[in-house]
Amino acid sequence: MSGAAGRPDAVVVGAGPNGLAAALRLSAAGLRVRVVDAGERPGGGMRTEELIRPGYHHDVCSTVQPLAVAAPFFREFDLESRGVRFAHPEINFAHPLDGGGAALSFRSLEETAAGLGADGDAYRRLFEPLVEHGTDIVDFFLTSRLRSLPTKSVAQIAKFGLTGLPNVRWLSHRYFDTEEGRVLIAGAGAHGMLDLTQPLTSALGMLLAMLSHHVGWPLIEGGSQQLADAMVTALEEQGGEVVTGHRVTDLREFEGVPAVLLDTTPEDFVAMAGDRVNEGYRRWVGRYRHGAGVFKIDWILSEPVPWANPDVRRAGTIHVAGDLDETIEGERAPNEGRITDRPYVLAVQPTVPDPTRAPEGGHIFWAYVHVPHGSDVDMTEAIENQIERFAPGFRDTVLERYTKTAVQMEEWNPSYLGGDISNGQATLRQMLARPVPRWNTYKTPVTGVYLASAATPPGPAVHGACGDNAARVALREVFGVREIPPLRPAA
Helix, strand or coil: CCCCCCCCCEEEECCCHHHHHHHHHHHHCCCCEEEECCCCCCCHHHCEECCCCCCCCEECCCCECHHHHHCHHHHHHCHHHHCCCEECCCEEEEEECCCCCEEEECCCHHHHHHHCHHHHHHHHHHHHHHHHCHHHHHHHHHHCCCCCCCHHHHHHHHHHHHHHCCCHHHHHHHHCCCHHHHHHHHHHHHHHCCCCCCCCHHHHHHHHHHHHHHCCCCEECCCCHHHHHHHHHHHHHCCCEEECCCCCCCHHHHCCCCEEEECCCHHHHHHHHHHHCCHHHHHHHHHCCCCCEEEEEEEEECCCCCCCCHHHHHEEEEEECCCHHHHHHHHHHHHCCCCCCCCCEEEECCCCCCHHHCCCCCEEEEEEEEECCCCCCCCHHHHHHHHHHHCCCHHHHEEEEEEECHHHHHHHCCCCHHHCCCCCCCCHHHHHCCCCCCCCCCECCCCCEEECCCCCCCCCCCCCHHHHHHHHHHHHHHHCCCCCCCCCCCC
16 A cells, blocks of 8 residues: 555545445545455445355344435435335334233334324324424434524424433333333333433434334345445445455554544554554543443244234334333343343344345344443343243244354454444443544544544444544545535446
């Protein structure tokens, strides 16, 4: 990478969704961009692998993609024109309860509210205004462009922020009287991997529930790798380059490159920069906290999961966690460094909406639980016990399984420190100063080097916003680009 003729204008380290988004934004400005990734193939958390048998395609991490539909970067990228297809389940997510009941989130807000009985009116009051202003709410929280939004949207965003600031327990009891209403929000909020009695956990639960009605909770037909591959193809068509199988350990490798953007952890940046990082910044990174890890199982099944409630069999995502108190305890334990035998299990049955993931008549299923940071505990029995509890006979359908501990998750993706797939806790403090308290958190103390990962605002999920926002900063500061050019259309 040192030859003048082949030297790029910008290098992006990390080919996850944020790294690729950054590369596409830089390339749209006419820059020569090179992406370097340690993995064998690009995609980061969007990779899809034949983990067990040929023809069975498992998303290794990210699989349900509402923000790939809703986020401003991907709306501009126009996935449909690039051949990426979404598979929508009949029911977006379900939360089975003891006794055969279940809380169900449909694409239709009205159908969801009707299923909540006595809580239906409260659900409508909470979510109808949010869904009406869904695009503006998403755009604000991913880009913070408040001044360009309509007045009514600004008012709803302020209301969303005030309602979302407290914790899930408060929100669940404030709005809902039934267990179904309470667990519907709590199960969604638990995606954030935080203790649900902590501030801001309501916001994620509300956002994900709103997205269920705004755009749905789809999977990508054929696997999340399709999204990564579409981004790589677009970059290469524009003259960019993606290099895999190369782990960067020293930023001096890119001497002479005007801009370097890092889709990595803050700790990796500090290690790569060495003595070019001042002690103050280094101390702040040392205070940055990574949260719970994940233990994940992928299964091949002989038949679909035999959920006791037939509606749950139609859902794409299932929150297996019992009632509200059990859901809260299931998430409190890993955040306190404990293992519980009744964890919150986040499960997805991909072949329900997308049979192309397996050979004809085949079925795949996956689930993960949150575990203490860096745990190497095998949670197979606890996970399968929870599923069997709501799907009697589940174990009889299991043909093969593939497991990853939190330690192995980090080995698979170095950005998942201790198995933390969020690249840092999404606590109130760490969302206000992510990863360090600076006016512009994408900038680093090294001139021309920017953080572009989920460790920067707006945080984790497949939305591309962290990379896009960082690339916009680099374009202005390094290349003097004031009018940010749009992404180039599909060839």
